[in-house]
Amino acid sequence: MPRQQQAATRPPRRRSYDQFCAAARSLDSVGDRWTLLIVRELLAGPRRYTDLHADLPGVSTDVLASRLKDMEHNGLATRRRLPPPAAASVYELTERGRGLLPVLSALAEWGAPALDERRPTDAVRAHWFALPLLRVLDGTTHAGVVEVRLDEGEFHVRAGGGTPEAGRGAGDDAADAGGGARESPVGAAVYGDGPAAHADARIALDVEACLALGRGELTLAEAVRNGRAEVTGDGPLAAELRGE
Incomplete structure (x- = not known):
């Protein structure tokens, strides 16, 4: 009788620069195309x-699945099942994954001049413009x-400290606004796609003004004064953003 052949198992592809260097170790985890996006x-x-x-146009399903698996393996993301009635699996960042926010913010700042056209x-x-605005709004007193409303759509961010505080976070508003799977533990989401269910201030502007804010060429108060942005809201945060 012929011997029963065992199913061939492909060894995992090894991705490493094999360098005892913090930058190289970081790139071992996030250097592949699409991972940081x-x-x-x-x-x-x-x-x-x-x-x-849907929000990563250009990525193939195979590549996306592979990158998510790598991110789980490297401790950057986890997958969990939402309770009924959602009953869907979602991916979310771990604490180590969320630690990449300053990296993404620095890349967005460095790459902003390339968005001239x-x-x-x-x-x-729309929510791709959240990263540069986070830096702008991070230093607010309130x-x-x-x-934030652009012609391309709406998103919302947490002003003051750059990340959600105890209580309601940006991710909570995304869930209330119909985000569904975007409901997250407090502190997990630093911005959200779509309108906020409970906004302390609202900003309407165009992409050019948004990019100018992110590049530091314009302050929000200046944008309000010269008509390039409109800030609405009655609370102290809205007043501060208007420069009052």
């Missing part, structure tokens, strides 16, 4: 696989949720 999406809170694929092939999502 997946982190950008998950900074908005837990996401379903289908939602991630939108190419015909460029996709765009904390709260700020809803």
